[in-house]
Amino acid sequence: MGMKQKPPFILYGGDYNPDQWDEKTIDQDMELFKKAHINLVTLPVFSWAKLEPEEGVYDFDWLDHILEKLWQNRIYVCMATPTTAQPAWMSAQYPEVLPVDIAGRKRTHGMRVFFCVNSTKYRERAAAIAEQMAKRYQNYPGLVAWHVANEYGTYCYCENCQRKFRVWLKERYGTVEELNKRWNTAFWGRIVYDFEEIMLPTELNDDYRFNPAVQLDYMRFVTDSTKECYENEAQVLRKYTPDIPVFSNISGFIKKLDQFRLTENMDCAGWDNYPGPRDEMSLPALKHDIMRALKDGRPYIITEQSPNQQNWQPYNKLKRPGEVRTIAYQGIARGADACLFFQMRQSVGGQEKFHGAVISHAGTENTRIYQEISDLGAELHTLGDACIDGRTNAAVGMLFDWDNWWALELTSGPTQDMDYLDQVHTYYKAFYEKNISLDIVKVSSDFSKYRVLVAPLLYMNKPGVAEKLETFVQNGGTLIATYMTGVADENDRCVFGAYPGKLRDVLGIWVEETDSMYPDESNSMVMRIQDEPFSSSYQCGFLCDLLHTTTAKTLAEYGSDFYKGRACFTVNHYGKGKAYYLASEPEKAFLLDFVEHVCGETGIRPIFKSEGRVEICARENEKGEVIFLMNHWQEPARVHLEKDTYCNLLNGEAVSGTVTLKSREVMVLRRIV
Ligand code: GLA
Numbered sequence: 306m307g308m309k310q311k312p313p314f315i316l317y318g319g320d321y322n323p324d325q326w327d328e329k330t331i332d333q334d335m336e337l338f339k340k341a342h343i344n345l346v347t348l349p350v351f352s353w354a355k356l357e358p359e360e361g362v363y364d365f366d367w368l369d370h371i372l373e374k375l376w377q378n379r380i381y382v383c384m385a386t387p388t389t390a391q392p393a394w395m396s397a398q399y400p401e402v403l404p405v406d407i408a409g410r411k412r413t414h415g416m417r418v419f420f421c422v423n424s425t426k427y428r429e430r431a432a433a434i435a436e437q438m439a440k441r442y443q444n445y446p447g448l449v450a451w452h453v454a455n456e457y458g459t460y461c462y463c464e465n466c467q468r469k470f471r472v473w474l475k476e477r478y479g480t481v482e483e484l485n486k487r488w489n490t491a492f493w494g495r496i497v498y499d500f501e502e503i504m505l506p507t508e509l510n511d512d513y514r515f516n517p518a519v520q521l522d523y524m525r526f527v528t529d530s531t532k533e534c535y536e537n538e539a540q541v542l543r544k545y546t547p548d549i550p551v552f553s554n555i556s557g558f559i560k561k562l563d564q565f566r567l568t569e570n571m572d573c574a575g576w577d578n579y580p581g582p583r584d585e586m587s588l589p590a591l592k593h594d595i596m597r598a599l600k601d602g603r604p605y606i607i608t609e610q611s612p613n614q615q616n617w618q619p620y621n622k623l624k625r626p627g628e629v630r631t632i633a634y635q636g637i638a639r640g641a642d643a644c645l646f647f648q649m650r651q652s653v654g655g656q657e658k659f660h661g662a663v664i665s666h667a668g669t670e671n672t673r674i675y676q677e678i679s680d681l682g683a684e685l686h687t688l689g690d691a692c693i694d695g696r697t698n699a700a701v702g703m704l705f706d707w708d709n710w711w712a713l714e715l716t717s718g719p720t721q722d723m724d725y726l727d728q729v730h731t732y733y734k735a736f737y738e739k740n741i742s743l744d745i746v747k748v749s750s751d752f753s754k755y756r757v758l759v760a761p762l763l764y765m766n767k768p769g770v771a772e773k774l775e776t777f778v779q780n781g782g783t784l785i786a787t788y789m790t791g792v793a794d795e796n797d798r799c800v801f802g803a804y805p806g807k808l809r810d811v812l813g814i815w816v817e818e819t820d821s822m823y824p825d826e827s828n829s830m831v832m833r834i835q836d837e838p839f840s841s842s843y844q845c846g847f848l849c850d851l852l853h854t855t856t857a858k859t860l861a862e863y864g865s866d867f868y869k870g871r872a873c874f875t876v877n878h879y880g881k882g883k884a885y886y887l888a889s890e891p892e893k894a895f896l897l898d899f900v901e902h903v904c905g906e907t908g909i910r911p912i913f914k915s916e917g918r919v920e921i922c923a924r925e926n927e928k929g930e931v932i933f934l935m936n937h938w939q940e941p942a943r944v945h946l947e948k949d950t951y952c953n954l955l956n957g958e959a960v961s962g963t964v965t966l967k968s969r970e971v972m973v974l975r976r977i978v
Pocket residue numbers: 455456556577579609611615616647657660
């Protein structure tokens with residue numbers, strides 16, 4: 306986490322809102338926290354109105370008192386600036402702090418994360434309270450990190466945002482001529498002669514969305530504005546406590562802000578993990594891997610997850626016995642050094658009164674959830690620093706990019722079902738199920754440390770990326786590309802001279818047309834190669850590229866429709882490496898076989914061979930490697946440890962040979978040398 310005084314154990318605890326409780330309850334909480342090995346709380350996330358009852362008048366005494374109690378009990382604090390929910394007096398006195406929505410409605414006070422990130426008044430008051438807190442608590446012994454605001458993500462369309470957007474565009478493009486070119490405004494006669502004529506992308510109608518190039522820039526602008534808004538507080542905090550890490554927690558719904566950009570100036574990444582009851586476990590796994598990528602593989606914080614049900618899902622399922630534990634280990638195994646929950650004590654009223662908590666309304670330790678949290682606390686305590694600061698070694702990288710995400714989904718056609726995260730997940734899942742470790746990779750990263758790079762739907766070709774991919778393959782790497790690759794530039798203008806643009810040589814193909822499939826339609830991939838482990842044919846669908854091979858070899862052809870017999874899966878040998886192209890979305894069975902095939906060719910192996918569903922990952926720190934085996938499912942699974950003997954750090958037992966993991970069983974293994 307990049308902290309100098311980082312405690313040498315997994316941070317365990319979560320959001321605590323003691324401003325809702327009386328003294329007796331707080332004292333009881335301290336007892337219950339200690340018993341459950343809670344070593345950190347995050348606070349006071351929502352206390353701005355209580356801390357600053359009128360402009361410039363502060364009341365910190367109650368917080369001092371709670372902080373004292375926490376430190377007496379040796380519970381650390383992730384100190385939040387309370388700026389996610391501005392006090393009512395501020396919204397009343399300075400309406401400019403309230404956001405305007407996409408329909409032009411000025412919003413009223415009462416929600417949280419409900420302010421205009423560009424409001425001067427908001428930023429002034431936010432920096433002021435951050436400064437008060439930094440001054441007051443800079444020497445607080447339990448201070449572990451600064452948590453700025455909470456889950457940024459409000460899109461505002463006020464006049465101030467409009468004014469700033471124009472300035473942002475002027476800085477980006479210099480002249481209106483350049484802007485007109487980039488936005489291709491000749492289309493539909495949208496030419497502008499002055500930056501002042503530029504409007505925010507607020508108009509929507511049923512047939513067409515706004516010019517995607519404008520929307521794309523607005524999303525970039527909102528990310529930059531939010532980053533500035535974060536920085537406004539962070540710089541104040543850093544001035545007083547240069548050694549304490551500063552960050553903000555990211556919402557589980559991560560599309561609306563480019564998290565790579567947003568976290569650039571953060572000392573660590575932190576995210577709120579709320580898997581839906583029916584999500585496949587590969588989905589939170591993918592999101593964890595994205596979080597690990599934000600700070601180039603460094604450990605991150607799970608700032609929130611629910612110890613039990615949520616209140617905001619359509620159907621709020623209870624966490625099944627043992628579930629909170631396996632979910633927690635999944636995050637730790639994938640790179641988190643902190644496992645925090647929302648929330649420590651369940652609130653009595655308000656929107657979240659039915660949201661799960663470590664301490665429920667029953668207010669006692671005799672609940673299933675408290676016991677599970679407490680058992681997990683004891684276990685993590687035993688684990689100590691075994692995986693702290695541990696890194697993941699992966700030979701496979703998967704490209705992921707927010708601009709690409711936005712552009713793909715903003716565009717009209719070729720299908721209304723375009724869902725980038727879902728597509729990335731489809732490809733990710735095949736590696737996940739084979740337990741092949743994978744890093745999420747930024748397009749700006751160094752590709753050379755990977756043997757295989759998967760680039761699902763790399764629609765937007767940012768400057769220099771195609772060249773880097775070419776070099777990667779040239780030097781012996783294996784590239785896997787798909788339909789919707791190399792179509793547009795950074796401003797969503799399509800390339801001339803056939804897709805995939807600059808990637809045509811390395812892939813050895815060019816795409817002439819793309820057919821869109823109805824959800825109930827499919828085509829097939831008839832394999833021309835008979836190699837193991839491939840079957841003779843598979844289903845495919847979603848989109849079907851009609852392509853021409855130039856230097857690539859056809860590995861499979863379409864089985865039906867007017868393009869029957871044309872290539873749908875190709876490979877191109879290029880330099881010392883090779884590049885595969887998937888012209889259509891294959892069924893899962895193909896992807897599993899394909900991963901096996903590619904791993905066989907490149908000598909990449911899972912950590913252990915296994916049978917049945919089990920998640921296996923490893924982290925390595927200066928003490929060595931720790932391997933996590935997790936069975937999230939109903940059926941038992943078998944893992945072959947082969948010749949070595951390991952110690953299960955959770956119970957100190959030696960294990961070797963083939964181990965069977967029952968449903969919800971977890972093992973954390975270290976090789977005994
Ligand atoms: C978010 C917020 C929390 C809380 C939880 C509830 O992640 O950050 O304050 O509202 O959701 O699930």
